[in-house]
Amino acid sequence: xxxxxxxxxxxxxxxxxxxxxxxxxxxxxxxxxxxxxxxxxxxxxxxxxxxxxxxxxxxxxxxxxxxxxxxxxxxxxxxxxxxxxxxxxxxxxxxxxxxxxxxxxxxxxxxxxxxxxxxxxxxxxxxxxxxxxxxxxxxxxxxxxxxxxxxxxxxxxxxxxxxxxxxxxxxxxxxxxxxxxxxxxxxxxxxxxxxxxxxxxxxxxxxxxxxxxxxxxxxxxxxxxxxxxxxxxxxxxxxxxxxxxxxxxxxxxxxxxxxxxxxxxxxxxxx
Amino acid sequence: xxxxxxxxxxxxxxxxxxxxxxxxxxxxxxxxxxxxxxxxxxxxxxxxxxxxxxxxxxxxxxxxxxxxxxxxxxxxxxxxxxxxxxxxxxxxxxxxxxxxxxxxxxxxxxxxxxxxxxxxx
Numbered sequence: 001x002x003x004x005x006x007x008x009x010x011x012x013x014x015x016x017x018x019x020x021x022x023x024x025x026x027x028x029x030x031x032x033x034x035x036x037x038x039x040x041x042x043x044x045x046x047x048x049x050x051x052x053x054x055x056x057x058x059x060x061x062x063x064x065x066x067x068x069x070x071x072x073x074x075x076x077x078x079x080x081x082x083x084x085x086x087x088x089x090x091x092x093x094x095x096x097x098x099x100x101x102x103x104x105x106x107x108x109x110x111x112x113x114x115x116x117x118x119x120x121x122x123x124x125x126x127x128x129x130x131x132x133x134x135x136x137x138x139x140x141x142x143x144x145x146x147x148x149x150x151x152x153x154x155x156x157x158x159x160x161x162x163x164x165x166x167x168x169x170x171x172x173x174x175x176x177x178x179x180x181x182x183x184x185x186x187x188x189x190x191x192x193x194x195x196x197x198x199x200x201x202x203x204x205x206x207x208x209x210x211x212x213x214x215x216x217x218x219x220x221x222x223x224x225x226x227x228x229x230x231x232x233x234x235x236x237x238x239x240x241x242x243x244x245x246x247x248x249x250x251x252x253x254x255x256x257x258x259x260x261x262x263x264x265x266x267x268x269x270x271x
Numbered sequence: 272x273x274x275x276x277x278x279x280x281x282x283x284x285x286x287x288x289x290x291x292x293x294x295x296x297x298x299x300x301x302x303x304x305x306x307x308x309x310x311x312x313x314x315x316x317x318x319x320x321x322x323x324x325x326x327x328x329x330x331x332x333x334x335x336x337x338x339x340x341x342x343x344x345x346x347x348x349x350x351x352x353x354x355x356x357x358x359x360x361x362x363x364x365x366x367x368x369x370x371x372x373x374x375x376x377x378x379x380x381x382x383x384x385x386x387x388x389x390x391x392x
Binding site: 148149152153156157160182184185186187188189192196265266267268269270271 | 272273274275276277278287288289290292293295296297299300303304
C-alpha cells in the first residue's frame, strides 16, 4: 500500500447533515488541486454519492463485483467527466450489508491506495456495522455536524468511537452555518460546538441554497459555481487538508446591513 | 453569558435558544459519555450523602451530585452545603477541599471521578 495515501473517513452519526455533499465537493476540490482522489461510497444501504457527482448513469460495476473478483478495480471506477483526477467507486447492492466484513472494506481501500493520493470514504449514518466497517478501513476522519443539538450529540458519539479505535487526526466540519441565526444567538455558535466536541475545526460551511441547485444538476458546487458561498468554504477545507493555512471565515462578518454591528455587540461575552 | 442574555434576563424574556441548546447538550453529553443511568447516579448520590453525613451535618435538600463535562473529560461533582461539623463548629476552610473555597466558602466541593473518556461499546 502506498503509505502516503490519505484515507479519510467522512462521518457524522446523524443522517442528513451533509456527509455526501462534503465528500463530493472535497473530491472535486482535491482533484482540481492536482491530487488523484478516489471517493468511495460506503453507504451501501442508501447510496447517493453517484447522484451528487452526476455519475449515476455511468456505473457498470461496483465495489461488490470488485470484491467478488468479477471485475478489476479499474473497470468499476468511474472517472469524473471534467475532473479526470477524480474517480468514484460506487457502492454495491444493499444486500452487500449482509456479508460485508471489515476485511473486505480494508481490501478495497488498500487497492485504492495503490492508485490514489486521497481516498475519501463516504460513511453511512449511524454507528452500526456500516459505520464500523468504514472506520476500520480508515486512517483519519472528518466529522461533519450541524449547529443543532441532535447533530452535535450524535457527532459526540461518533467521536468517542473514533477515539477508542485510534483514528487520528479527527477533525470537525461545521456544516449549514446560518450567520444571521448565530448573530441572534438562536443557533449554537462556532465556539459552542468546537468546545463541546473538543475537536480541531477543519472548516465551516455556510448554509447555501445553491447546494440544492447543484445537487439537482449533479454538479457539485465546487465544479462550476466556485463563487457560491458554500463552494468557497469547501475549497478552503480542501486547501487546509493540504496543509495550507487559511483563516476560518467569521460568520459575523457574513451578515451586512442595518443592525449587523448591533448584533455583534449583543454577542459580547460578559462572563 | 452574553450581553443579549443579560438584557433578556432583565426584561424577563426567554433566553436566546443557543444558550439553552448549549446547556442541554452539556448535560446530555455528560450522561452519554459516562454511560451512567439516572437511577445509578441517584443511588450514588444518596450513598455519597450518607457517607458525608457521618462526618459533617449537611443540608440533604440542597446537596447536588452531578456530572459535568468539559473538553471530553467528565467529572462527577458533588456540591454539599455543610451546616456544621459534628462537633458543632463550622470550620470549613481547613477541612474541606481547598481548591474552590474562594468561590464557595460555605460549601464543600469534591471532584470524585478523575476523568474518563466516553467508553462506547
